[in-house]
Amino acid sequence: MSDRRDVVLEATLRVVARSGVDAATHRAVAAEAGVPLASTTYHFTSKSDLVRQALELVIERSTAIVASHAAPPGPEDADELIERLVALAAALASDERAPLTAQYELLLEAGRRAELRPLAERWNEAYLGGLAAMTARAQLRRPELAAEVLSNVIEGGLLNQLALPQAGFVEGSLREQLQAAVEGLGG
Amino acid sequence: MSDRRDVVLEATLRVVARSGVDAATHRAVAAEAGVPLASTTYHFTSKSDLVRQALELVIERSTAIVASHAAPPGPEDADELIERLVALAAALASDERAPLTAQYELLLEAGRRAELRPLAERWNEAYLGGLAAMTARAQLRRPELAAEVLSNVIEGGLLNQLALPQAGFVEGSLREQLQAAVEGLGG
DNA sequence: CCGGGACTGGTACATTTGTACCAGTCGATC
DNA sequence: GATCGACTGGTACAAATGTACCAGTCCCGG
Numbered sequence: 491m492s493d494r495r496d497v498v499l500e501a502t503l504r505v506v507a508r509s510g511v512d513a514a515t516h517r518a519v520a521a522e523a524g525v526p527l528a529s530t531t532y533h534f535t536s537k538s539d540l541v542r543q544a545l546e547l548v549i550e551r552s553t554a555i556v557a558s559h560a561a562p563p564g565p566e567d568a569d570e571l572i573e574r575l576v577a578l579a580a581a582l583a584s585d586e587r588a589p590l591t592a593q594y595e596l597l598l599e600a601g602r603r604a605e606l607r608p609l610a611e612r613w614n615e616a617y618l619g620g621l622a623a624m625t626a627r628a629q630l631r632r633p634e635l636a637a638e639v640l641s642n643v644i645e646g647g648l649l650n651q652l653a654l655p656q657a658g659f660v661e662g663s664l665r666e667q668l669q670a671a672v673e674g675l676g677g
Numbered sequence: 678m679s680d681r682r683d684v685v686l687e688a689t690l691r692v693v694a695r696s697g698v699d700a701a702t703h704r705a706v707a708a709e710a711g712v713p714l715a716s717t718t719y720h721f722t723s724k725s726d727l728v729r730q731a732l733e734l735v736i737e738r739s740t741a742i743v744a745s746h747a748a749p750p751g752p753e754d755a756d757e758l759i760e761r762l763v764a765l766a767a768a769l770a771s772d773e774r775a776p777l778t779a780q781y782e783l784l785l786e787a788g789r790r791a792e793l794r795p796l797a798e799r800w801n802e803a804y805l806g807g808l809a810a811m812t813a814r815a816q817l818r819r820p821e822l823a824a825e826v827l828s829n830v831i832e833g834g835l836l837n838q839l840a841l842p843q844a845g846f847v848e849g850s851l852r853e854q855l856q857a858a859v860e861g862l863g864g
Numbered sequence: 865c866c867g868g869g870a871c872t873g874g875t876a877c878a879t880t881t882g883t884a885c886c887a888g889t890c891g892a893t894c
Numbered sequence: 895g896a897t898c899g900a901c902t903g904g905t906a907c908a909a910a911t912g913t914a915c916c917a918g919t920c921c922c923g924g
Contacts, residue, residue: 494871509789512699515911526873531913533871591788597840598781601774602696610840632857639854642833643826649836650829653784653797667826670819671858681901702881713903718883720901 507588694775747807
């Protein structure tokens with residue numbers, strides 16, 4: 491395991507976020523990483539292999555973020571739940587939005603290339619599972635259904651935030667939306 | 678206005694949906710459309726021009742779908758609202774998912790290329806506006822906020838449906854999610 | 865010390881790409 | 895019927911791309 495490999499993967503993520511999966515060419519990645527071209531072909535058998543591993547890295551990290559925010563003890567009422575959700579959304583959207591962009595790229599690509607579907611599934615399960623862990627004790631009527639609704643509110647909201655950024659979105663509009671949803675979902 | 682131009686645009690949409698914006702090369706589009714290569718360079722000044730116009734066409738159509746489903750008289754109670762939303766989501770997700778995929782591509786690309794942002798904004802306004810028109814009379818507490826929440830539930834749900842299709846999603850899981858959200862949002 | 869695998873850095877090459885160019889055709893207008 | 899503009903179909907070409915190849919270097923086990 492060389493660190494050169496990691497450097498290349500990190501660079502790939504930046505390129506994907508900045509210019510999309512297809513812009514992640516061997517040369518672009520090598521230039522971004524500051525390594526010679528052959529480093530990208532030595533450590534990764536092909537371009538799609540490179541991209542797939544970069545996406546796996548993103549999912550791994552996002553999954554860790556979800557896990558850490560969903561760690562027990564879970565929130566015990568609606569207000570605590572909202573705070574947790576806002577914090578999670580903020581964490582996912584931070585990091586100069588690179589991971590988030592890559593994640594949405596993954597979902598779109600998974601719809602086309604079957605090889606990426608297991609990865610998309612893994613993310614989905616971790617994400618939904620994390621939210622379900624949060625809603626479990628928060629006095630909601632149907633915790634699993636609530637997790638789905640809340641995950642979509644966050645996912646849709648962050649996507650729009652990616653396309654048309656508005657200052658303070660997560661702490662403002664998104665929190666309001668989550669509150670409105672939870673109020674209804676709560677007992 | 679030649680019909681050749683329209684044929685090329687339609688072909689572009691199919692290619693974008695099937696393989697992504699970057700796969701929409703002049704040659705791929707020409708082959709898909711069954712026209713010679715020069716038809717794509719004659720009617721469109723550049724590749725990005727071609728893609729942008731194709732995305733505009735998608736948005737135009739989706740906007741029309743939203744408008745038709747949001748046409749007055751708006752739903753007057755929660756149940757009617759749900760039916761309308763499910764019908765809208767089904768309409769957006771139909772058509773072999775080509776327009777929907779292209780739409781998400783647009784949102785991601787808009788985050789990167791400023792030239793696409795006005796188009797993304799237009800879509801967003803039309804979409805949110807349509808939903809607001811639907812929620813206006815449906816006895817909801819805060820109709821505009823409800824429109825945002827519901828739009829994100831639908832947008833997030835359809836994105837996941839694109840990545841990991843499940844049979845009967847719109848009529849099943851999505852309807853449930855909308856009901857759960859509206860129950861809370863309703864007075 | 866030294867042999868060999870892991871890795872680096874450089875270059876080469878066939879293919880694909882965007883785009884320009886050109887010689888023709890067709891249909892309407894004078 | 896001549897003319898002109900819109901359009902077609904074909905080809906050309908420089909640039910970028912994926913990937914293979916090769917000669918070196920580093921480092922660890924013997």
